Amino acid sequence: MIDFKELIKKAINARNYAYIPYSNFAVGAALLTESGKIYDGSNIENASFTPTNCAERTAVFKAVSEGERKFKAIAVVGGKANESISEYITPCGVCRQVLAEFCDENFIIISAKNEDDYKIYTLKDLFPGSFSKESVL
Numbered sequence: 001m002i003d004f005k006e007l008i009k010k011a012i013n014a015r016n017y018a019y020i021p022y023s024n025f026a027v028g029a030a031l032l033t034e035s036g037k038i039y040d041g042s043n044i045e046n047a048s049f050t051p052t053n054c055a056e057r058t059a060v061f062k063a064v065s066e067g068e069r070k071f072k073a074i075a076v077v078g079g080k081a082n083e084s085i086s087e088y089i090t091p092c093g094v095c096r097q098v099l100a101e102f103c104d105e106n107f108i109i110i111s112a113k114n115e116d117d118y119k120i121y122t123l124k125d126l127f128p129g130s131f132s133k134e135s136v137l
Contacts, residue, residue: 002108005115007032007075012085012114014040014055015077021045027078027089029055031063034070039063043078056095060102073108074099075118085113096127 007030015028020043027043041058053061056076063071078089088111091099099107105124112118123130 018042031059
């Protein structure tokens with residue numbers, strides 16, 4: 001059973017560590033692995049923009065760099081820094097592609113405003129017809 005509220009709480013906390021001097025848009029993510037570990041991430045901007053890394057990819061890359069390869073769910077929150085979260089956000093296209101590398105189409109994506117106000121999607125809902133490992137093998 002996935003504890004959605006715990007994942008959302010960790011994503012909200014991760015948002016506090018965002019490095020966002022250009023957009024002032026803080027994003028936090030919390031990724032649940034099949035082994036039960038949770039990896040969090042925040043967005044990290046760069047002056048030349050291309051090297052900027054989203055919160056979701058930060059969490060995935062942290063997990064993969066520690067040997068995790070199978071994931072169950074991710075919670076994502078975001079909004080202007082120092083303001084309460086007032087909108088639902090979902091992973092960008094690049095993040096969806098990274099998730100597709102490690103997750104099946106039933107992977108759960110939680111888009112939240114807070115622990116009690118959230119929407120649930122699957123990767124298939126947000127990324128139908130994705131380019132996958134099977135596309136190149």
